[in-house]
Amino acid sequence: MEKGSTLISIEEAQNLVLTCSSLATILLEVPLTDALDFVLANDVISEIDIPPFRQSAMDGYALKISSEKTYTVIGEIKAGDHANPPLKNTETVRIFTGAPVPDTADAVIMQERVAVDGTRMSPQMPLVSEMNIRPRGSQIKRGATALEKGTVLKGAHIGFLASIGVTTVTVYKKPSIGIVVTGNELKAPGTPLEYGEIYESNGTMLSAVLRELGYLDTAITTVIDDYEETKNTLAAAIKKYDVVMVTGGISVGDYDFVGKALKAIGVAEIFYKVKQKPGKPLFFGKKDSTAVFGLPGNPAAALSCFYIYVYPLLKKTEGATQTQLLRIEMPMLEDYNVRGDRAQFLKAYVNGAHVQILGGQSSAMVRAFGDANALVFLPENTTIVKKGTPVKTILLPTK
Numbered sequence: 001m002e003k004g005s006t007l008i009s010i011e012e013a014q015n016l017v018l019t020c021s022s023l024a025t026i027l028l029e030v031p032l033t034d035a036l037d038f039v040l041a042n043d044v045i046s047e048i049d050i051p052p053f054r055q056s057a058m059d060g061y062a063l064k065i066s067s068e069k070t071y072t073v074i075g076e077i078k079a080g081d082h083a084n085p086p087l088k089n090t091e092t093v094r095i096f097t098g099a100p101v102p103d104t105a106d107a108v109i110m111q112e113r114v115a116v117d118g119t120r121m122s123p124q125m126p127l128v129s130e131m132n133i134r135p136r137g138s139q140i141k142r143g144a145t146a147l148e149k150g151t152v153l154k155g156a157h158i159g160f161l162a163s164i165g166v167t168t169v170t171v172y173k174k175p176s177i178g179i180v181v182t183g184n185e186l187k188a189p190g191t192p193l194e195y196g197e198i199y200e201s202n203g204t205m206l207s208a209v210l211r212e213l214g215y216l217d218t219a220i221t222t223v224i225d226d227y228e229e230t231k232n233t234l235a236a237a238i239k240k241y242d243v244v245m246v247t248g249g250i251s252v253g254d255y256d257f258v259g260k261a262l263k264a265i266g267v268a269e270i271f272y273k274v275k276q277k278p279g280k281p282l283f284f285g286k287k288d289s290t291a292v293f294g295l296p297g298n299p300a301a302a303l304s305c306f307y308i309y310v311y312p313l314l315k316k317t318e319g320a321t322q323t324q325l326l327r328i329e330m331p332m333l334e335d336y337n338v339r340g341d342r343a344q345f346l347k348a349y350v351n352g353a354h355v356q357i358l359g360g361q362s363s364a365m366v367r368a369f370g371d372a373n374a375l376v377f378l379p380e381n382t383t384i385v386k387k388g389t390p391v392k393t394i395l396l397p398t399k
């Protein structure tokens with residue numbers, strides 16, 4: 001344990017974030033076409049069978065199976081036709097994929113497996129009852145749950161809901177998110193840098209990452225290292241947004257005003273400092289219904305804390321069943337010598353059957369995050385991880 005501070009464990013911190021976050025109370029009815037990335041607030045019940053009729057899965061011939069070797073072609077049914085001709089024992093209809101299979105037919109034979117001579121059709125393979133016919137309701141039955149409450153709507157879900165005729169869905173309102181970046185050294189890209197200055201990138205990065213995840217109600221505010229200004233800016237952000245992420249100014253330096261300012265404006269500290277690398281000085285607190293994260297100023301540390309702590313809170317707030325990023329075990333591609341004794345999150349690339357720890361792990365360097373599709377978690381006091389050893393691998397969202 002560090003002198004003069006109480007570092008909590010990663011697990012403790014993650015649990016505190018989840019127990020202290022509350023579900024959105026505002027529900028929205030949105031057109032299905034605008035529902036991507038929202039979370040369903042109700043189960044969606046299908047009002048129809050899908051497919052709504054017995055449907056041909058092949059281009060071929062629909063028939064009633066008999067002992068006859070040859071059938072007479074009496075017509076044709078294509079997708080979208082409403083015909084339902086009664087078939088006698090030795091009759092068949094030409095049929096196409098997606099077309100309704102006549103009630104009297106019990107098999108469809110694909111056209112590659114028949115011999116045709118004028119209106120005479122002879123199957124060239126054994127016929128099996130209901131072959132190449134999609135039963136009515138085989139994808140979903142009327143009255144069944146199509147999608148459950150808590151589902152994060154992806155493109156495929158939107159397609160599935162469209163297929164059962166849904167036009168609007170009830171979803172949780174997504175949290176609004178204020179990003180406050182602190183530091184005298186920060187300049188907006190587009191202006192020349194004076195000695196000692198850097199370009200502001202945390203706000204731009206976090207807002208882009210939020211956009212990737214479907215959070216669009218966000219804004220960035222910049223504040224200099226001044227106690228009064230920090231207090232005023234944070235108080236205004238906390239009043240306005242459901243979640244506030246501050247970056248920088250959370251460590252122990254004389255000009256790190258964020259902690260003091262948050263306390264002064266009445267943000268209750270839930271934890272400050274976590275036994276992890278990067279992101280040791282992470283702060284989490286609450287004021288009224290607003291969750292406040294003090295993220296480290298170092299860009300890669302800020303992003304790492306975003307995925308491990310802020311992401312689950314956002315997901316829980318918007319009602320998602322799955323709040324954590326997916327975790328798998330993957331064998332290491334190469335040996336890795338660990339620096340430091342804190343538990344670590346390392347930028348990594350899952351490549352087929354292995355995971356590779358990327359170069360450029362410094363929390364000041366964000367480049368490797370761009371190449372990463374995962375974070376490898378190594379518990380505290382790990383010294384070396386040998387090639388082939390399975391490690392906990394957290395998959396980053398891909399877009």
Ligand SMILES: Nc1nc2c(c(=O)[nH]1)N[C@H]1C(S)=C(S)[C@@H](COP(=O)(O)OP(=O)(O)OC[C@H]3O[C@@H](n4cnc5c(N)ncnc54)[C@H](O)[C@@H]3O)O[C@H]1N2
Nearest residue numbers: 181183200201202203248249250251256280296297298301
């Ligand atoms: N005496 C100690 N010093 C530090 C400790 C410590 O325990 N004792 N912890 C170090 C660790 S770990 C981290 S992480 C940083 C966190 O410090 P802050 O959160 O207070 O961040 P700053 O000092 O304001 O900035 C750190 C670094 O990041 C750059 N930065 C800040 N904001 C932005 C931005 N919006 N865009 C781009 N870059 C940004 C800033 O210029 C600094 O270089 O504290 C260590 N120190």
Ligand code: MOO
Nearest residue numbers: 278279280301363
């Ligand atoms: O923990 Mo700091 O977040 O290493 O960079």
